[in-house]
Amino acid sequence: MARQIGYAPLRSVLPVRVLDGYGRDRAPARLDALVIENERVRATVLPGLGGRLYSLLHKPTGRELLYRNPVFQPADFALAGAWFSGGVEWNLGATGHWALTCAPLHAARVPAPDGGEMLRLWEWERLRDLPFQIDLWLPADSDFLYAGIRVRNPHDRTVPAYWWSNVAVPETEDTRVLAPADAAWHFGHTRALSHVPVPGGADGPEHPDGARDITYTTRAEHAADYFFDIPAGQRRWTTALDGTGRGLVHTSTDLLRGRKLFLWGRGRGGRRWQEWLTEPGTGGYLEIQAGLARTQLEHLPMAAGSAFSWLEAYGPLDADPALVHGADWAAARAEAGRSLEAALPRATVEAAYDRWLGVADAEPGEALATGSGWGALEVQRGRHRLPGTPFPAGTLGEDQKPWLELLLAGVFPRPPLDAAPGPCPVSPEWRDLLESADTYPGNEWFRDYHLGIAQWAAGDRAQAVRNWERSLAAHPSPWTLRALAVADADAGETKRAADKYLAAYDCLRATFLDRAAWTEDTARAAR
Structure with missing residues (x-):
């Protein structure tokens, strides 16, 4: 038990993003539900909420x-x-x-x-x-x-x-x-x-x-x-x-x-x-x-x-x-x-x-709900054979698109204009791809930002900070400033962290104001 308690504790929740966009205001809502039943029992499952029974x-x-x-x-x-x-x-x-x-x-x-x-x-x-x-x-x-x-x-x-x-x-x-x-x-x-x-x-x-x-x-x-x-x-x-x-x-x-x-x-x-x-x-x-x-x-x-x-x-x-x-x-x-x-x-x-x-490998029939495209991306990368659990290419979406480009072309793509960076894979295999990836002239800052995230998730926090500092020097970005603020807070440097959070907010607001795209929703997200 002692060995297993000390084995591989989670360092962070990366690459998953925190879900905190909820409140206490309640209203009637519809949830997708799937029902299994026989003559004696009825089971109701919520596929959109983690498959909750x-x-x-x-x-x-x-x-x-x-x-x-x-x-x-x-x-x-x-x-x-x-x-x-x-x-x-x-x-x-x-x-x-x-x-x-x-x-x-x-x-x-x-x-x-x-x-x-x-x-x-x-x-x-x-x-x-x-x-x-x-x-x-x-x-x-x-x-x-x-x-x-x-x-x-x-x-x-x-x-x-x-x-x-x-x-x-x-x-x-x-x-x-x-x-x-x-x-x-x-x-x-x-x-x-x-x-x-x-x-x-x-x-x-x-x-x-x-x-x-x-x-x-x-x-x-x-x-x-x-x-x-x-x-x-x-x-x-x-x-x-x-x-x-x-x-x-x-x-x-x-x-x-x-x-x-x-x-x-x-x-x-x-x-x-x-x-x-x-x-x-x-x-x-x-x-x-x-x-x-x-x-x-x-x-x-x-x-x-x-x-x-x-x-x-x-x-x-x-x-x-x-x-x-x-x-x-x-x-x-x-x-x-x-x-x-x-x-x-x-x-x-x-x-x-x-x-x-005997039926665990049976291929699914009629699709009843669709999950994310991350499995399809991983199957593309690793050429995994997973009988019974298909991850078809048709489930790949916008979140996976830049990573598919990196995988197929070996080039890290440019960011979409004025949009927040999407989710970032952080496994050792993706980290290796990022470290060896080419990119477009002037886009090195964007690659270094994502490489820093992968290194932070792996526990190499000093190298992550170096990549974020290099990214920031090449191109001021609210996302990189925020990452450096998180690093300062983790190191106990609360004043420096607060200063960087404020700088990230100001940078984000200036960026969106320049494009007349600042909205209350954007402001709320920034805060």
């Missing part, structure tokens, strides 16, 4: 198994800024809510293992440059939604990998979270990792978050993470059950080894965040989560040319309330485990995973 309705009982937020209210929680609560969020990349949580994914119909249809979601994750797919389907007459997930490393180098599936479920005063563990790793407001007993109990020691029994989340004072320490060989599962013994259960094949409970706590801060993320009168939520590592502080080395794949299952669980809410923790979790085995045997999940592998 928004709703999982159990038809026979009319129960909504997930916490379904009635509003889309972003807050600054994700690696790329905007994040919203509710449903099942997929997280690939690095510790934190992934950069695609408010971004569109590709989506299409694909043949399912049982001969029906499944929904495939896929994209190219840019923080670690990893393509992935999520295949969702409901076998006939099943109460469980399956999610077949695969992450591939198409490169000739080892890449750090991270995955957690975050499942938001309704929280009530009598909700209890159960998992096959007697201990957990606690990470809370002290920012320290400690090993604690589960569940604790009225006569046991108080946990760092102020709770004595962590399995009842409304009894804790502070927000906290608990990573369950599940013994080797045990089936991987977590469930959140209300006072009647009903709720959602999540299980998977064994590669997805980690299990976590996240709670907001009953303190003022946790209550305020729950209110901030939704609307008055909406109930609270907690999260049960599952990941590749034991904790979310870890990243795993993913060998060149390798893939991680596994199967998850989401569905209803009914257990004896007297047992699951009893004082005997061993009996409580044994009852939950027995109920899960009766509803969805472990062998059934393993068999479903084996069948899914």
Whole structure:
């Protein structure tokens, strides 16, 4: 665990841009949604918002198994800024809510293992440059939604990998979270990792978050993470059950080894965040989560040319309330485990995973949603073969156009007149291309600006600053001034940073005023 905690932490969110153009003014809006259903379950997915599994309705009982937020209210929680609560969020990349949580994914119909249809979601994750797919389907007459997930490393180098599936479920005063563990790793407001007993109990020691029994989340004072320490060989599962013994259960094949409970706590801060993320009168939520590592502080080395794949299952669980809410923790979790085995045997999940592998490479059929063009650009550059997850050239757009020109012609293009520079790839391969790229006379400043961004992302910050200073000397630019301001702030030179931010603002305003293109929107963006 110690090795993986110290392995390849994220230096910055480059090449992803921060999403912060949102506020608190709310109005009715339409969101694209895709629905998968059989006779017993209806699943609703939002392809334009990271493929979020928004709703999982159990038809026979009319129960909504997930916490379904009635509003889309972003807050600054994700690696790329905007994040919203509710449903099942997929997280690939690095510790934190992934950069695609408010971004569109590709989506299409694909043949399912049982001969029906499944929904495939896929994209190219840019923080670690990893393509992935999520295949969702409901076998006939099943109460469980399956999610077949695969992450591939198409490169000739080892890449750090991270995955957690975050499942938001309704929280009530009598909700209890159960998992096959007697201990957990606690990470809370002290920012320290400690090993604690589960569940604790009225006569046991108080946990760092102020709770004595962590399995009842409304009894804790502070927000906290608990990573369950599940013994080797045990089936991987977590469930959140209300006072009647009903709720959602999540299980998977064994590669997805980690299990976590996240709670907001009953303190003022946790209550305020729950209110901030939704609307008055909406109930609270907690999260049960599952990941590749034991904790979310870890990243795993993913060998060149390798893939991680596994199967998850989401569905209803009914257990004896007297047992699951009893004082005997061993009996409580044994009852939950027995109920899960009766509803969805472990062998059934393993068999479903084996069948899914047989169709994981199947080419998608009817396209239902379109993601970004970055995957198509990477396929062009690396000539990657990725059966089942096509990134066609037709998805290349304006953001990818200058990089395609660099790739095909070896020449870095001129910037569009009076427009902000577009997103910049920063992987080692693109950095090498930038370092050796030719460009047009007088355009060296633009190439050096982008090269500095790639070097900054790689941790070579001194060289990045040298490139930005050379760029600025050749051509005054608000974008380069801003980059140098960020560098000064990172070095603790706050006064110099403030001066450069002001100079960047003045330069931007003068540039746009010269073209009579200064608008309130531009001013707001500059500020």
